[in-house]
Amino acid sequence: MKKYNVVTSISYPKKGAMGKTGNWRVFKPILDKEKCVKCLRCWIFCPEATIIRNKDNTVDIDYEYCKGCGICANVCKVNAIELEREGARK
Amino acid sequence: MALKDLPTKECYIPGSAACPGCPATIALRIVYKALGKNTVKVVPACCTAVIESLHPHTSFDIPTMNIAFEAAAAGASGVEAGLRMQGKTDTTVVAWAGDGGTYDIGIQALSGALERNTNFIYICYNNEIYSNTGIQRSGATPYGAWTTTTVLGKTEFRKEMGEIIMAHHIPYSAQTCIAYPEDLFKKLRKAKSINGPKYIEIMAPCPPGWRFPMEKTVEMGTMAVETGAWALYEVEKDKITFNGKSKLILEGKIDRKPIDDWIIYQGRFRHLFRPKKDTKRIKEIEEHIEKMWERYRSCYL
Numbered sequence: 001m002k003k004y005n006v007v008t009s010i011s012y013p014k015k016g017a018m019g020k021t022g023n024w025r026v027f028k029p030i031l032d033k034e035k036c037v038k039c040l041r042c043w044i045f046c047p048e049a050t051i052i053r054n055k056d057n058t059v060d061i062d063y064e065y066c067k068g069c070g071i072c073a074n075v076c077k078v079n080a081i082e083l084e085r086e087g088a089r090k
Numbered sequence: 091m092a093l094k095d096l097p098t099k100e101c102y103i104p105g106s107a108a109c110p111g112c113p114a115t116i117a118l119r120i121v122y123k124a125l126g127k128n129t130v131k132v133v134p135a136c137c138t139a140v141i142e143s144l145h146p147h148t149s150f151d152i153p154t155m156n157i158a159f160e161a162a163a164a165g166a167s168g169v170e171a172g173l174r175m176q177g178k179t180d181t182t183v184v185a186w187a188g189d190g191g192t193y194d195i196g197i198q199a200l201s202g203a204l205e206r207n208t209n210f211i212y213i214c215y216n217n218e219i220y221s222n223t224g225i226q227r228s229g230a231t232p233y234g235a236w237t238t239t240t241v242l243g244k245t246e247f248r249k250e251m252g253e254i255i256m257a258h259h260i261p262y263s264a265q266t267c268i269a270y271p272e273d274l275f276k277k278l279r280k281a282k283s284i285n286g287p288k289y290i291e292i293m294a295p296c297p298p299g300w301r302f303p304m305e306k307t308v309e310m311g312t313m314a315v316e317t318g319a320w321a322l323y324e325v326e327k328d329k330i331t332f333n334g335k336s337k338l339i340l341e342g343k344i345d346r347k348p349i350d351d352w353i354i355y356q357g358r359f360r361h362l363f364r365p366k367k368d369t370k371r372i373k374e375i376e377e378h379i380e381k382m383w384e385r386y387r388s389c390y391l
Contacts, residue, residue: 009145009146010146011142011143011144011145011146011147011148012146012147012148013103013147013148013149013150013151014103014105014147014148014149015103015104015105016103016104016105017103017105017106017107017142017143017144017147017148017149018105018106018107018143018144018149019105020105021104021105021106024110025110038094039093040093040094041093043093044093044096044116044119044120044271045116045271045308046116047108047110047111047112047113047115047116047119047307048104048106048108048110048115049100049102049103049104049115049119050104053098057094062104064104065104065105067110067111068110069110069111069297069304069305069307070111070303070304070305071111071304071305071307071308073305074305074306074308074309075308
């Protein structure tokens with residue numbers, strides 16, 4: 001990454017600047033790919049940009065940084081995303 | 091425009107300090123998609139100054155300058171002048187402030203920058219409180235809402251920033267909401283293409299500040315528009331156009347939903363429902379909104 005020689009303090013972009021925020025999560029969103037209709041509502045409304053949009057408009061969830069707010073499950077029109085308590089499934 | 095037409099490029103990097111369900115980051119992602127990477131952002135004290143995360147790392151892949159609370163628009167004017175002198179006129183300058191930094195503390199700098207015809211976009215994300223400092227009342231807080239400084243509910247009505255901005259007769263101003271990403275994207279792209287001062291206000295329902303469950307952020311935004319508490323419109327060369335649901339409400343094609351539908355989910359209005367329903371104050375909120383729409387109809391229809 002390009003570093004700048006400036007007198008003031010400067011921060012550089014980094015993934016996970018506050019650490020792995022996935023460990024804030026209480027409820028984990030589980031995506032059912034068969035129900036998904038590729039409307040991309042979860043992708044645009046994810047506050048954390050952890051819903052990854054693939055080239056063919058299917059989506060994946062980045063559990064490393066997902067904070068588990070549940071907006072994706074709430075905006076999904078076909079209920080393809082369900083929330084499950086962390087650690088419920090062994 | 092459909093959601094799949096929005097660019098895939100992300101300038102917001104996961105792993106920030108934002109609360110789960112934060113409306114500001116939803117708005118930021120769409121703003122970055124619309125304005126592209128050739129953008130300089132000026133951020134005063136607001137939630138976004140925290141969302142950026144800690145030095146020496148940041149979660150924004152866009153040059154961002156932090157500045158004092160009241161100086162967002164003044165700072166953006168300086169950045170714009172500097173870029174202009176360097177010949178970088180294709181760079182978009184954005185001031186991104188909360189409602190505290192716009193309605194109350196930053197209004198004189200904003201008014202000055204608009205009057206000086208600075209070529210920049212001022213974006214206010216309005217969560218109707220000072221949520222960063224701990225949920226104090228602001229000029230945007232609606233009547234009856236609980237905050238830590240209005241424990242029994244605010245006794246004053248909020249002011250109409252949109253109409254104060256309209257009085258500056260700037261080339262473009264708009265009101266939008268995070269629940270309508272296409273609308274937000276379209277308005278930002280339009281603002282980017284216009285030369286001169288632009289003002290965009292984004293309704294951003296805040297889960298910890300409004301006391302509602304974090305998964306309802308988008309739903310609360312939709313309800314704010316459907317109940318008429320918030321209007322989607324854009325003003326171009328003094329001509330006002332209402333968009334989406336607000337247009338249908340203005341023309342009387344659909345009825346506004348009762349305000350109860352929106353406020354019952356928000357803990358900040360809980361004292362209006364428990365232990366006994368305070369019909370008098372709820373009626374006052376309803377009448378205030380009805381009066382607002384009557385004014386819109388008489389002035390702009």
